[in-house]
Amino acid sequence: MKRERMIEWLEQGSIALPKLLVNNYSRLGLNESEFMLLVHVHLSIESGNPFPTPEEISNKMSITEYDCMDILRKLIQRGFLKIEINEHSEMIGEKYTLQPLWERILLLFQQDEQHDLKMQSKHMEANLYILFEQEFGRPLSPIEIETLSIWVDQDHHDPILIKAALKEAVLSGKMNFRYIDRILFDWKKKGIKSTQEAKLQGQRVRQNNTKTSRSAQVDVEKSVNHWSNQE
Structure with a gap:
């Protein structure tokens, strides 16, 4: 594979993350495993799969499916992730939304600004x-x-x-x-x-x-x- 083609291939499907999240996820109370899991959920949603299974997520990480399920459950309980009804799909199903996470980042930004x-x-x-x-x-x-x-x-x-x-x-x-x-x-x-x-x-x-x-x-x-x- 030519160098130019490889660079083009690497650049495809790049994911944009808020800088505030990358720099401050620990201040939000997230560890590295939780942060990366949220990144993979975000990437999956951006790729057209709004409700990835724990198996699909764990295959992209260095954690087991069981650990993935446990982290997902805790993230939902702690208000970083939410499950909603996916009304836009052909068959009514569920989907993840990272809206609670974005709201927490916005609140953190506002607190820093006020400080x-x-x-x-x-x-x-x-x-x-x-x-x-x-x-x-x-x-x-x-x-x-x-x-x-x-x-x-x-x-x-x-x-x-x-x-x-x-x-x-x-x-x-x-x-x-x-x-x-x-x-x-x-x-x-x-x-x-x-x-x-x-x-x-x-x-x-x-x-x-x-x-x-x-x-x-x-x-x-x-x-x-x-x-x-x-x-």
Whole structure:
């Protein structure tokens, strides 16, 4: 057999497995025999045989038919494999489905993703403590530390927006947690989710405050002039 023909022959019937399954089957609680048995069930289904017998599976593995039956039974009991009625065949029969396995892999992926997000959030929260202490020029009090945690864990404010709110407090000259909390509440109420939107809103607030301050100053000056003229 020529080398090219042999490679072509080897590539025929290749099976695709989720990378998450290959890399994490032990985390799912599967040993090597259970993993390979599921692989052969998957391959059999892909090849048009949705309900391979224990004998057919064991002939492709280094385990006995009895061991194969035992592993299949345990995999079904543990929720990795399921038997369903095959309604698409000419004669009503049974078939294996690996849907429970795929659902477990998806759950594992979601758990890993949530863990990564949680660790990322904790890292950003720690950076927030450092940033606030630098801007305040002192260590945060226990109440202030708790407030920061509430903003992140309970109110679910984006740490990036918390930093933006701190910046607005610095620009406004109002360095206190109550003012920053009001900023965050206002942004959440207005649906502000990006730093650009927060920056524009901050500019509008400062401009309005400046106009209000100027108006108040004009009123004071008018009042002073009025009383001066009466004298």
